[in-house]
Amino acid sequence: xxxxxxxxxxxxxxxxxxxxxxxxGKQLRSTGIATRGLLSxxxxxxxxxxxxxxxxxxxRSIPSCLWKLGRLNHVAIAVPDLEKAQSLYKDVLGxxxxxxxxxxxxxxxxxxxxxxxxxxxxxxxxxxxxxxxxFLQKNKTGGMHHICIEVDDIKxxxxxxxxxKIRILSEEPKIGAHGKPVIFLHPKDCHxxxxxxxxx
Numbered sequence: 530x531x532x533x534x535x536x537x538x539x540x541x542x543x544x545x546x547x548x549x550x551x552x553x554g555k556q557l558r559s560t561g562i563a564t565r566g567l568l569s570x571x572x573x574x575x576x577x578x579x580x581x582x583x584x585x586x587x588x589r590s591i592p593s594c595l596w597k598l599g600r601l602n603h604v605a606i607a608v609p610d611l612e613k614a615q616s617l618y619k620d621v622l623g624x625x626x627x628x629x630x631x632x633x634x635x636x637x638x639x640x641x642x643x644x645x646x647x648x649x650x651x652x653x654x655x656x657x658x659x660x661x662x663x664f665l666q667k668n669k670t671g672g673m674h675h676i677c678i679e680v681d682d683i684k685x686x687x688x689x690x691x692x693x694k695i696r697i698l699s700e701e702p703k704i705g706a707h708g709k710p711v712i713f714l715h716p717k718d719c720h721x722x723x724x725x726x727x728x729x
Contacts, residue, residue, distance in 0.1 A: 710728045
């Protein structure tokens with residue numbers, strides 16, 4: 530005969546009984562309030578997104594200009610020996626090279642090297658007062674002399690640049706190697722680069 534199972538004070542499946550007082554209820558309520566406050570602090574706040582009201586308001590902030598820059602026309606290189614420089618680009622590098630053109634008003638001989646997307650201008654001194662002669666005295670083997678950028682209105686460019694305190698090396702435009710008006714901007718006002726602007 531099997532031994533009888535020990536008798537329990539609780540009925541089968543019932544939870545153990547613990548004394549529950551008003552004090553315990555108050556503690557539970559305060560714990561719940563504290564937990565909800567902590568969760569609300571941990572929840573990330575929605576980011577504030579600022580949007581532009583319209584593209585027109587953005588465009589109004591950009592100052593309008595009566596002229597604009599175009600493409601890079603050429604990069605000019607001063608050379609002490611023009612024939613050797615022509616031979617380098619034509620015979621060694623296989624580029625299309627123009628004939629030599631004299632520009633007495635600018636004190637230079639010029640030769641253009643076609644590169645497809647732009648040109649090189651080879652410069653050699655013409656006359657004792659040539660600016661290229663003084664450049665080559667400081668740079669015996671030659672080097673980059675200036676860059677030329679096209680503009681759609683060279684007169685408007687001059688007026689605007691003078692207002693912005695950019696020095697121009699001539700009072701009026703001169704006719705350049707392409708038969709178009711050109712001006713030169715002082716290199717000290719252009720971060721060390723002599724900039725030529727040419728009417729497109």
